[in-house]
Amino acid sequence: MGKHKTPQLDELKKGKWPSFVREIERAASKSERTVDLLGQLEKSYEDGITLWKHGGMVGVRGYGSGVVGRFSDVPEEFPGVQEYHTARVLSVPGFFYTSDTLRKLADICDKYAGGIFNFHGSTGDIQILGFTQAEAEDLFQSLAKIGFDLGGSGSALRSPSACVGQARCEWACYDTMHACREITNYFLDEVHRPPFYYKFKIKFSGCPIDCTSSGARSDLSVIGVWKDNIKIDQEKIAEYANTFDIIKYVVNKCPSKCISFKEGKFTINDKFCVKCMHCIATMPRALKPGDVKGAQLRLGAKAPVVDGPRLGFLLLPFYDINKDKEDGYSYFTDLVQRIWDFWDEHGKNRERIGELVQRFGIGNFMEEIGIEPHPAVVSYPRTNPYIKFDNQIDKEE
């Protein structure tokens, strides 16, 4: 790419696969600063370290989040990337865009930034890369003109995100896109003006396949489930039986061992089904989620930073989100507010909600936010012999 020699990056262009280096070079053919991005990247491969400083105080008027600062550690060498900030832009739930919208976004990205964007960052945002603080306001205003707004960063409610849900997926147990949009709009203040001790993420998946990985990556995950029985079409089962070994690939792989397949009859003891989706995903034409659909809420998942990674715990095994939709998600927003009030009351700086609940005890937490514990949320039932049944003892006396 002319200005900088980039032998290591060139390696990453070999082969017939897409290459991010090739994409950056295409952007660099129109953007002077992005030429320096290539140079700096080559140097960081040589030196074996990243050459970005962490964070930085950048942003637009009235917002405390949405712009992530990226400053080069070696601006003398690569002046184009002295400031090369990232804007997080709220995506459209389900990630549907018209080609016209994409062109307009691309034009903004060429005009005010380094000509590169991310669809989408792991946060679920559209990310526009490579602008300076001086350009931030104009970039933001032109995004607003075509109906886009900034997302969350820092100690904010991070941009909620959803799987494609009912728009294209037969397994969706609720309207993920609608829920995501409405709830984002309701909590927009918390997205734009960081009010917390640390970040908070909400993700919506329509079924336990969990395409947004919400169960591992969001403080509050909303995962579609059903309450009744998995629907079985025995004829279709018979068709599958002709093509592969159902015992080996479905029955034996059921984590709760609740399926039987005897004399051509496929049955599920649904009481023990943990809704892992394995059987349904393996034989989608024969099996379908039940009809009584809703969502479960899990709380407290997070990535490793500060206190190690964790999965969420089951807060509500079944929440009737389809009914709550008719009430404008008021149950959900009230519950979230109570969780935040609890966090506010007891949290510490940079402590995620999952860590706080562990420190405080799940029982105490549930009592404070006013949720009755449900037997289904106990991870290992009947293993502790030291249980005192006050009421029963009273009765005997």
Added chain:
Amino acid sequence: MAFIEFKGQKIEVDDEGYIQDMSKWTPDLAEFLAKQDGIELTETHWELINWIREYFNENQVCPAVRLVAKKTADLCSLSNVKEGNKKIYELFPDGPARMLVKYAGLSKPTGCV
């Protein structure tokens, strides 16, 4: 390193205008920095600036943004922290980290982005 000229003194600041040597801070400097962003410091601004400086002296770190919101809600007799948080952006439109901390002469807050 960049410098700003103030009352005939050269004061060292980082790329984003945070002063590097906290002992160079004076109330006049705060007024001066705010004016550059087009902001007149009112009594409420000053209460927050003084409070955050005290907090920093005690703890050697800036308070969590949650505490700033609480403090603002208290100072302005607002009903809750949420309102306090909104009020901060009326007082400091670029947000507490980019304005309040800078005018108070404290070191740039670090944190997760």
